Every structure is written in C-alpha cells, then in structure tokens.
Amino acid sequence: MTREHIEYIKDGWFREIHETSFPGQGLELKVEKVLYHSKSVFQDILVFQSATYGNVLVLDGIIQATERDEFAYQEMISHIPLYAHRSPKNVLVVGGGDGGVLREVVKHKCVESATLVEIDETVIKLAKKYLPGMACAFGNEKVQVELQDGFQFLRDVAQTDQRYDIIITDSSDPEGPAGAFFQKEYFQLLHSALNEDGIVIAQASENMWLNLDYICDLVASASSVFAQVEYCYTTVPTYTSGQLGLIVCAKHERTDLKHAVRQPTKSEHSQMRYYNTQMHTASFVLPTWAHHKLHRSRNP
Template identity: 80%
Template structure:
C-alpha cells in the first residue's frame, strides 16, 4: 500500500484498501482511539481500539488480528495440523509474534516444545501490552522464542539434525518481505525441517472469492514438494471478504489431513471457541467451481 499507519484513519474510520491484492473492495472499522503507531526496523505498526472489535493490530496497513475474532484464525491454523498428527511433540511456529498460535499450541498436553521464530520483537512487545489475551504464553515452560529471520532459521535446521512434527507458518500477507514465504523454495525448507510424518500449515491469505488463480498456483507449488497439499479455510470477519485460506501439507502421502485422527480431550475442547472435529473436516469442503479450479487445473 502507498499509505500506512495513522494515514489510513480518516473521519474516525480505519480503511484497509489494497488494490493489488483485493481490487475493487476494502474494509472499514470505526476507531475509538489510536493506541500506538510507529515504524519498526521491518514494518509499519498500528494498534488502535475499535468500537466493535476491540484492539486491532495492523502491519503495513493490513489487519492482522482483532480481539473479537482472532480465535477463529488462531485455532484453525493450529489445531488442524496438530489434531491431524498422531503424536505431535515438537512444534515450530514461523512468525506469529502476536502470540495467538503459541497460546493454542500449548493447550496440547502431548506437545513438549514450541519454538517461535519472529523477526520483529516490537510486535511481541506490543501484543503483550495491547493484546494480552493472545500474548499470554510467551513465558510458558514449553516455549522458546528465537528473534531471527524465518528463512535463516529453517536453513540452519536443514543443515542440522533438528526436526519438527508440526510447523505452522503464521506470516503476513504475501506481499513485500513476506512474499518469499509463499514460494517453492520455502516449501522445500519446510519439507527438510519435518520428521517423516510431519505436517505443515501456512496462511494462504487469499480466499476463493478473491484470487483463485493464486490459490491454484500455491497448491501447485506446495504439491511439487509435498505428496499431500490441500487447501482449507476459516471465517474471520475482519479479513478481506471474511474468509481466510490455509494450505496444509504432509510429508507422508498416507496422512489424512481432512480428518482429526485424535479427538480433543474434554479439557482441550473446553478451551476452544471455534475449532471442533466437525469443522476441521468441513473446512476442506469447497464450492464446486473452486474445487475444480484449484485441483483439476493443477
């Protein structure tokens, strides 16, 4: 976007306009007050209190999370791969400095370590201050935080014996610095960092109503590396069009990504507001035209 931060607020309304990614439409949220606006070493960061969605985190002009609906994204991007895996013990999170994914990962008692790799420490600090409901697990005993570039971290992992059961890529939208996280090379690094039965999930940003060709190419790129690569989605009102795509890949071609092979315990399910095993499977069901465009054209 050409303008970012507080310049996107006019007459008391925040406007997310992205003609490149989402031409012809946008998102507006009523602003009660601006809580923070500055530029870190890596990106423009805006936090404001909205009238309907609580505190809102915006990076480079794009809404990343709001207090009211963030759980719909955090739960699905976390629990789909974790419940599709028989025994996830080591989890890696790339990005996710707001802490929402970490909060969900540590709900799984079987997980023994959760490593978060975030390049921008400012995001972590602001989330702890303004989004405490999300950034509540940074001091958890299972959590390690690495302040470095995700690509660099994965390259180091590939050159070592370190491997993970589940990798969650919670990056920004595929523009600017984050664009590299949606390329074939990145999927190759993810493949190298996984155990033999490992699963990776990544924010696919686009949804079937906005850029179906992009989704098709993303699935194609992932499918060139992984024997299983599938698209699913979650519904989040404050993401453009109210729907957000996720791409899930398995290193073992026999993996069943569409179904939870482990049931959440009563305690685990009681801590979730969006995810359940039925919605896990339903999230992979696509409209007929979208399914054929994504899978029959790859």
C-alpha cells in the same frame, strides 16, 4: 498522536484498501482510540481500539488480528495440523509474533516444545501490552522464542539434525518481510525441517473469493514438494471478504489431513471457541466451482 496523522485513518474510521492484494474492495472499522503507531525496522505497525472489535493489530495497513474474532484463525491454523498428527511433540511457529498460535499450541498436552521464530520483536512487545489474551503463552515453559528471519532459521535447521512434527507458518501477507514465505524454496525448506510423518500449514494470504488463480498456483507449488497438499479455510469477519485460506501439506502420502486422528480432551475442548472435529473436516469442503478449478489445476 492524533488519528489524522495516520494515512489509514480518516474521519474516525480505519480503512484497509490495498489495490494490489485486494483490488476493487476494502474494509472499514470505526476507531475509538489510536493506541500505538510507528514504523519498526521491518514494517508499519498500528494498534487501535475499535468500536466493536476490541483492540486491532495492523501491519503495513492490513489487519492482522482483532480481539473479537482472532480465535477463528488462531484455532484453525493450529488445531488442524495438530489433531491430524497422532503424536505431535515438537512444534515450530514461523511468524505469529502476536502469540495467538502459541496460545493454541501449548493447549495440547502431548506437545513438549513450541519454538516461535519472529523477525520483528516490536510485534511481540506490542502484543503483550495491547493483546494480552493472545500473548498469554510467551511465559509458558514449553515456549522458546527466536528473534530472527524465519527463512534463514529454516536454512540453518537444514544443516542440523533438528526436525519438527508440526510447522505452522503464521506470516503476514506476501509483501515486505513475509514475501519469501510464498515461494517454492520455502516449501522445500519446510519439507526438509519436518519429521517423516510431519505436517505443515500456512496461511494462503488469499481466499477463493479473491484470487483462486493465486491459490491454484500456490497449491501447485506446494504439490511439487510435498506428497500431500490440501486447501481449507476459516471465516474471519475482519479479513478481506471474511474468509482466509490455509494450505496444509504432509510428507507422507497416507497422512489423513482432512480428519482429526486425535480427539480433543475435555480440557482442550473447553478452551476452544471455533475448532471442533466436525469443523476440521468441513473446512476442506469447497463450493463446486472452487473445487473443480482447484482440482483441475492439480490434475491438468
């Protein structure tokens, strides 16, 4: 397959242009080689080798991960809730078929089980082949993989006694199979699937530079369900505008989401390239204009 057969690639450059989600701007990466391109049952999947960011995973035209900067996202979406919890044992990951979140979760000795729910098995297979540094935890004894729709999985959990200490929603953007992950009903299902001291974190799709109104609405929706809701962010060069927002929620009003209540062990710390306890707290500090608008939306 040549590059010219792929609509996202022209003249040797991958172009991420999505007028609905990211109007008026785009991102380009130089392509060295197309490694895979096809449509699964659920989405268009592209993997290519870039000139400067290593192998790149693209779903429906939007970059999901690159070998060079993926750790900035994987570490923050994983370790913020895990270190804000005093003793996380059972962890659920919804989405995240590339395996990056699982890799981070199993670094915690206190975690006894990590369940990944992924609807598209093709993503897992491609990650194992082309992103082995991310997919390295699939064989870990703590990990179980469920190939099904995350929304339905949570509906089924609600009918059982199974509950989780941490739930990480590592979905793609709110289109196609991931669209349901950004609705109030989803937050309600997350709430019912958590233990009383449980914490959930979800990527917010947008960030403060792109669509703060959307973030305000998302925080308001989550706040109608959870006792505590906070917004933080991480920096990832290959995400549109270089930043990605995260929504963090807790069932208990006294949970301190903004600070690590456990310190990384020496072994855990040696395996981290982005997260530290200072970064944990700093990620919740927003620029004045964003803080004011988000605060007003929560307390009109």
